[in-house]
Each structure stands twice: as C-alpha cells, then as structure tokens.
Amino acid sequence: MKLKKILIGIISLSILTIFLTSCSSSSEKSGTTTPAAVSTKAISPNTAVKPAETPAIQPNKPLFTDIFYADPSAHVFNGKLYIYPSHDIDTGVKPDNDGSQYDMKDYHVLSIDDFNSSCIDNGEALNIKDVPWAKRQMWAPDAVYKNDKYYLYFPAKDKDDVFRIGVATSQSPIGPFTAEKNYIQGTFSIDPAVFTDSDNKSYIYFGGLMGGQLQDWKTGKFDKNGKLPGGSELALGPRVAELNDDMLSLKETQEISIVDENGKPLLAKDEDRRFFEGIWMHKYNGNYYLSYSTGTTHKIVYAMSKSPKGPFTFKGTILEPVKGWTTHHSIVEFNGKWYLFYHDASVSGVDNKRSVKYTELTYNSDGAINTITP
Numbered sequence: 001m002k003l004k005k006i007l008i009g010i011i012s013l014s015i016l017t018i019f020l021t022s023c024s025s026s027s028e029k030s031g032t033t034t035p036a037a038v039s040t041k042a043i044s045p046n047t048a049v050k051p052a053e054t055p056a057i058q059p060n061k062p063l064f065t066d067i068f069y070a071d072p073s074a075h076v077f078n079g080k081l082y083i084y085p086s087h088d089i090d091t092g093v094k095p096d097n098d099g100s101q102y103d104m105k106d107y108h109v110l111s112i113d114d115f116n117s118s119c120i121d122n123g124e125a126l127n128i129k130d131v132p133w134a135k136r137q138m139w140a141p142d143a144v145y146k147n148d149k150y151y152l153y154f155p156a157k158d159k160d161d162v163f164r165i166g167v168a169t170s171q172s173p174i175g176p177f178t179a180e181k182n183y184i185q186g187t188f189s190i191d192p193a194v195f196t197d198s199d200n201k202s203y204i205y206f207g208g209l210m211g212g213q214l215q216d217w218k219t220g221k222f223d224k225n226g227k228l229p230g231g232s233e234l235a236l237g238p239r240v241a242e243l244n245d246d247m248l249s250l251k252e253t254q255e256i257s258i259v260d261e262n263g264k265p266l267l268a269k270d271e272d273r274r275f276f277e278g279i280w281m282h283k284y285n286g287n288y289y290l291s292y293s294t295g296t297t298h299k300i301v302y303a304m305s306k307s308p309k310g311p312f313t314f315k316g317t318i319l320e321p322v323k324g325w326t327t328h329h330s331i332v333e334f335n336g337k338w339y340l341f342y343h344d345a346s347v348s349g350v351d352n353k354r355s356v357k358y359t360e361l362t363y364n365s366d367g368a369i370n371t372i373t374p
Contacts, residue, residue, distance in 0.1 A: 056116050060374060062355035063110065063119040065347050070354035071140030071278070072110075072341040073193070074332040077150075077173045081334050083110040083119075083341060084143045084152065088353045099211030101352045104138045105129075107154065109174040110356070114335065125175030126152060126168050132181050134166065135159050140278070140328060144194040144247070145173070146202060151247050152177045153192040153204065162222055163213050165192045165206060167248055186250045188222065189214045189239070191328075195281040195308065202247065203308050205256075207238035208277030209295060214238075228268070235266045235274035238292065240309050256290065257311035258303050266314065271297045273314050278328040281308065284338075287367050291318055293327050300329050300342065302369060318361070320373045325351045331361060338362070340372060 057063055068088035075082050091103040106127040111120045128134050134156035141154035152168045165187035168177035190212040196202040207214045214236055216226035241253040258266050266274045276295025290312045291302040298321035303312035324345030332339055338361040343354040362370045
C-alpha cells in the first residue's frame, strides 16, 4: 500500500512538471510576437499607454495600426518629441468634395522619448464638445510653447459651417487643453502652423483649397460660392499673420507669394508646384522653408526665402506621393538630425483613416532638401 502511494505521488509530480513546462513554453512563444502598435481603444483622457512589449518605432512604418492619426505636427519641448495630429474616426459620413467624411471630433497628443523607444498616446487632449464656438470637423492642428504655457491651434467649422481657427491652452504639452470661448478673430480656412523665429516673433500660417474654403475668401469676405482659380490665373497663396504677444490675436494678415525661379508668381494650372494645403514653416541655416501639399498631384514641395513672410521661391519636392489622396507633413530637428513626419493610408486603404509615419530628412550643401520616396 505504501509503495502504491509513492508511485502515485511520483506520477502526479511528473504530470505537474510537464504541465508547467508547457505553460512556460507557450508564454515564451507568445512573447516573441509583439503587436505592431500600442492598443489605444480604451484610453481615457490623458492616460498614457506603454505596454512593456511595445516595439520601438521604425522609419516609414506606422506609429500605430489600431487607431488612426493624420496631419502630424511635430515639436520638441524640453528635450522630448511631441506630435499633434488630427484623429481619424469612422462617422458614416459619405465622401464629398468638401471633405465632409473627415469628421474628426478630438485631438490626442503623441510623444517619443527617442527613436529607439515606442510612441506613446497620451490620451484625449481636447474634444469638440468643449469648444463653445465649434460645430464639426476638427482638422489638422499645431502647437507652440510661449508665455510659460502651451498653445494648441486648430481649425473647425463654426455654427455657420465656416472654417475658423481656434486656440486652446494648457500648462502641459499633453494637455488637457482649455479652449478659448471664441475663434481667433480674422482667421479662416484650415491647417494652422505656428513658427517662432529667433527674434521671438511668432507667425501663424494657414489656408487650404476646396474643402478648406480658401477660395471663398478672395474678396476678404466669406462667399460660399467662391470659385477656384484656373488656367493662367494666379494660384491662391496661403496666408500668414504675426501673432500678438498674447498669442490669441493677430496682426495684419497677408497672402504669401510663391514664385518660380524667374520671380514670376505660380499659376493655378501649375499643379506640380502651386499651393493646395498642409502648410509648414521651418528655418535652416538662415533660410526660411515654406513647405506644403500640392493637392491633386499628391506631393509635398517646398519654397525658400530670406523672410518668414516671403516671397518664397519654389525649389523642389520633399516627399513623393504616398498611398491615399491627402498628404500632410511637418519637419523638426531632434537630437542633431532633421525628420519628416507624414501620413498615408497604407494600413486602412481608406483616405480618411490615415497613419502617421516618419523618416529622416537631409539637405545638400546649398540648402536644397533631398527628395524622399516613401
């Protein structure tokens, strides 16, 4: 009887050992398959998500694959890289020429410690329900640090379905941001980009054709039946205005002139070079670089000037067309190198569900930017 109990004990111990070994092996195998991106579906406002198994970001690869961000505005604050994108979602709105399907309702802030780390989604920073003047469509934003606070600039349609640019503030780069009660007076259209020069003056650049409504402001007043220029008519340029010290109001707004190598303004039919939307400004070696999307030819191009207000001389292409109709970018210096952040529709295959990517950007000795093929 005693021998029988000993045999039963030995058999039971063997079975338990085999089971534990199997569990350990399964766990190790599952650990070798890491997700392509952080799952952010259950993120509450301002809740960062960084599972231990999250892989480091890689050039020309989506920062996330289970949530869709676009129009990335990248900035370095306190030695850390922050990205302010728009947030693509499904709303069931049918596509039209006004871009109604891009029916975004909030902003998240992404952050990166370095390019050997993962990208963190810091949660919701601002929701349209908390913007008193806004009705719908929170499109491409931008951010800046000044006056000991962070300013988030964003376009949205007001109660009359006219695109305006608003501003919200926070003591933290990741928010939450508190919106001003009204939009910035004198603003219109979309895609604000804010640039602070070495003399501490700040400028806001904005504008976009078609759904961006820039063509509706040709007379200085909104005309919903405004026509796009065509053929040999002069192309519409983006707008620029210096911001007042409060960063909440504008000085005089003017149209930016973009000219060819002979100093002649670009024409509307010049779709490989003329402005469409997605403006950005950066400075390198004393030169101002105005970069933007050409729209119908799906390129990111750039022009250069010795003044932040131009005129700007067209120089060339930064980014060849990506997958998807829209293309939008930002350029930032981080840890001694320059980077291009952009989006495409490679993950979803749907124009209004886009993914943010990045790649290194390089210059020639004459300041020309080397063209990137995504």
